Amino acid sequence: MTELTRGVIGDITEGAHPDNPVLQILSMKKIPSGEQERYRLLVSDGQYSSSFAMLATQLNSKVQSNEISNNCIVKMVRYLCNTVQESKKVLIILDLEVLKSGSEVGHKIGEPVNYDPNKIRQELEPSRQMMSMAQPQASKQSGGVPQRNPLAQRNPPNYGSGSPSKTPNGGRVHCIAALSPYQNKWTVCARVTNKSAPRTWSNSRGEGKLFSVDLIDESGEIRATAFNEQMDKFYDLLEINKVYYISGATLKQANKQYSNLNNEYEMTFNRMTEITPCHDSTAIPMMQYSFVSLDQLDKVNKDSIVDVIGVCKDSMEVVNINTRTGRETKKRDIQIVDDSNREVRVTLWGVSAESFDGSQQPVIAIKGAKVSDYNGVSLSLVSSSSFQINPDISEAHKLKGWFDNGGNSIDTINLSNQRGGASGGVGTVFKTLGEAKLENLGGRAADQADYYSVSATVSFIRKDNCMYPACPGEGCNKKVLDLNNGLYRCEKCNREYDTFNWRLMLSVNLADITDQVWVTMFQDQAEIVLGSTAQELGTMKDNNKEAFDKVMMDAAFKTYNFKIRVKMETYNDESRLKSVVVGVTPTDPKEYARRLISEIKQLSGQA
């Protein structure tokens, strides 16, 4: 039978820090606090009950998954007790193990009395007992009366693992998790885990420069930003991996769209802010992650920021990329896999891309990757992201063990199915034409393309102007002018040729059961749909109109999987969505039926 650590709530509020105390969670309350929800818990040690406990936000998922529920018995593996508002105690549970589920226990154990530090401890009876499932022999040795854990009081009070509890001025160190805009006198002791490059901005509200850092302590994490003068003051002082006392910054609601740090607030340094290095800091953790298992990524919204960990199964070469804004940069795609048997593509940029070495198939832990819907799901690092190679954390060791013991040869599902993964075909997410219109694909921003795949039928092909004589110059393909003297002039190459190539630029209407759309198909795709080469068609067009018309006729009412790029394009101040087919394969009826079945299962909740 699982026993509670009787009386331990009193011990903890008095400053003790026993290892692995066992409590029962009597009830939970969601605290309304902005976007980041928090749970306050009514806990019992069998003797006392108190609602002073809060769940660290990284454990919220255990409530949502019902692993933590009313009446469950938990062992507090990591916790800390802080004083807020002069004398109020708050217990923050950083990590716990559920020993017995709420449904297994089913009721409140004993008759705990509400703990009031000023009253109850004086009336305390002497036999406070430690009983735990983990130490049955301890209770036997002491003649059936379990003793308190002898290690219980060795740790210093308040901070579990010896983090500084005093500031250099002798004040108390606050924990990051307890910071809020409603508290104005505080000092935290925090490690910098990430530091951005300096950046400037200029918009209608003004211009300036800034940089930001991610700060963590044992209780939690927070982002801090320094603008203008504060950037000049603190940029060189704050170094990654070093620890600082920080006080007097502004706290405001964090915009979760741009961060996945587990904090509903973020910090802005101001002219009152003081930052001094801390040299007594071994216990401040190095990094805090909230990993999302790869099999959960398809449930995450596009553009979300997530932490992931995986084994780098495959690493592509570095390639040069020209961005839309004309800048040149480098990228490297890697493929990471985890023990949910999923793999996903991750894109690294710039220096990270160049220096990354995937040859030893390392574990990579990524903080703050951005979720993209390209080819299903893929991830991309952004400037606020960071990653660690083979970090010394349990998740990494667990994954490496899984990978080396068979995980590396498992047939995984590739969420970024560009390499012949589970769903095959032309890649990207399948939608109906109706869905593509409804989701406003391509309409989010100028010059921003969206891709989707659709199984659709060719309903009409425009014959007029469907092909043109093109420049035979290597990779040119521009339209040439027939000089009617056997020469053809290309304006782009600024020269005449004695020959030209036929190029197709086909305007095609596609239909499925939901809608229709006009798309453009260039050479390669048009040749597949027409079943003839551009050269053959060019000859027919000039010499055998009947054969040409027959090709066009025969091409209609055939069904393909089209991969379509949608983009907003503007001509003469008029914007319209333009759809270009970038891939065509015949629809395989078996694969199509399988996809429909899987969609039906998902819609009916069976998947």
Added chain:
DNA sequence: CCCCCCCC
């Protein structure tokens, strides 16, 4: 007070 973050 930023929040752009790239390519297929």
